[in-house]
Amino acid sequence: MPSTEVTRHTIAILQVSQILQGVRGRGVDVQALLRRAGIVPALLDSPLSRVTQAQYAALIKLLSRSTRDELWGLCSQPVPLGHFAQMCRLLVQCRTLGEALRTGLAYYHRVLPDFVPRLVVHDGQATVRLVGRGERAVERGYADRTFCFFTYGLASWLVARRIPVLEVMYRPIDQGYSSDAGRLFQAPVVYDHPWVGFRFEARWLALPVVQTPQSLQEFLRQAPASLLIRYRDQTSLSERIRRLLRRHLAGEMPSLEFVSDYLAMTPQTLRRRLRDEGLGYQAIKDDLRRDAAIEYLGQPELTLLDIANRLGFSEASTFHRAFKGWTGLAPGVYRQTLLRPHAESGVSDPATRALPH
Numbered sequence: 001m002p003s004t005e006v007t008r009h010t011i012a013i014l015q016v017s018q019i020l021q022g023v024r025g026r027g028v029d030v031q032a033l034l035r036r037a038g039i040v041p042a043l044l045d046s047p048l049s050r051v052t053q054a055q056y057a058a059l060i061k062l063l064s065r066s067t068r069d070e071l072w073g074l075c076s077q078p079v080p081l082g083h084f085a086q087m088c089r090l091l092v093q094c095r096t097l098g099e100a101l102r103t104g105l106a107y108y109h110r111v112l113p114d115f116v117p118r119l120v121v122h123d124g125q126a127t128v129r130l131v132g133r134g135e136r137a138v139e140r141g142y143a144d145r146t147f148c149f150f151t152y153g154l155a156s157w158l159v160a161r162r163i164p165v166l167e168v169m170y171r172p173i174d175q176g177y178s179s180d181a182g183r184l185f186q187a188p189v190v191y192d193h194p195w196v197g198f199r200f201e202a203r204w205l206a207l208p209v210v211q212t213p214q215s216l217q218e219f220l221r222q223a224p225a226s227l228l229i230r231y232r233d234q235t236s237l238s239e240r241i242r243r244l245l246r247r248h249l250a251g252e253m254p255s256l257e258f259v260s261d262y263l264a265m266t267p268q269t270l271r272r273r274l275r276d277e278g279l280g281y282q283a284i285k286d287d288l289r290r291d292a293a294i295e296y297l298g299q300p301e302l303t304l305l306d307i308a309n310r311l312g313f314s315e316a317s318t319f320h321r322a323f324k325g326w327t328g329l330a331p332g333v334y335r336q337t338l339l340r341p342h343a344e345s346g347v348s349d350p351a352t353r354a355l356p357h
Contacts, residue, residue, distance in 0.1 A: 009053070011051050011056045013049045016034075016043075019059065019074075021073075023066065023073050048326065050290070052294065075114045090104070092215075097163075098205030102119055112147075115132045118130075125201060126199065128199075129196070145174065152165070163200050164204075166200055168185045168198045169198060171193060171195065182279060237270075237273050238284055241263075241274075245259075248312075249310060256270060256271075289326075293307060297334055307319065
């Protein structure tokens with residue numbers, strides 16, 4: 001029977017390296033933080049490696065607690081714990097998405113000295129911009145990009161649907177530091193702007209805010225995981241293809257022509273629409289196999305040959321070469337990095353170690 005499981009996207013180790021910039025050299029035991037989040041520090045030495053969403057979410061909460069800062073030491077002054085929750089309480093009182101965005105961005109304008117967040121509406125399009133103040137250090141660039149993505153995630157939560165993004169706007173200096181941006185926003189990323197931001201059709205600003213003080217309590221309890229994954233658009237073309245390919249993992253992957261015929265469109269249209277989402281067909285196939293491999297490696301009852309067969313490889317050696325190409329590590333070594341923190345902590349799932357907000 002074909003699998004109907006959903007393989008969650010993983011997160012580039014580059015994101016882990018960047019979020020740690022604010023605590024390095026400040027007396028924080030970074031290796032201990034990583035291990036508590038279920039991440040073996042040795043992964044940082046392999047630029048292609050990935051972590052699970054649960055590990056990354058746990059690391060964010062640990063960093064917030066250790067720094068007492070909701071932007072983890074990345075800005076020139078901390079954002080004290082509780083500001084995000086306080087702002088959210090204001091936003092659920094707003095009537096529309098436009099009102100909520102203006103309220104939230106104005107709130108952080110008073111809190112953050114490093115950039116000015118703005119909502120600009122012009123010619124039928126709305127743009128969230130974070131305009132920097134003064135020289136931008138590398139770590140503050142990551143703060144900008146993370147703030148931008150969390151703004152987008154929060155906006156989608158407020159109206160209980162994903163807002164389609166037309167373009168993600170980054171500066172030239174952000175190139176090479178934003179490997180997952182196209183996938184996270186499901187939109188093309190352009191690196192020729194003097195600010196960080198994203199734009200979408202202005203008509204979405206009229207959507208009503210449907211969240212309440214009651215639903216906010218659960219949202220805050222699950223944050224930041226809820227911001228990372230909850231409103232991934234399951235109807236987007238790339239996600240539809242990913243679900244289709246998931247059913248063929250154990251065999252030969254369908255061709256682009258087969259997929260385009262299945263989706264009732266021409267191959268040219270399929271390529272163009274994927275390009276609009278900032279993705280390519282081969283990348284979707286490779287990312288799915290890599291993410292599924294990482295998922296399976298976290299299941300100790302599966303042998304490497306079992307995993308190879310589940311991914312459509314006839315031999316463990318072929319899988320070994322492919323996995324090393326995807327992550328820079330052999331699958332056996334990667335398995336040790338996934339299982340060792342769990343054994344040391346006595347906890348089987350890093351998500352269960354997430355700290356309260």
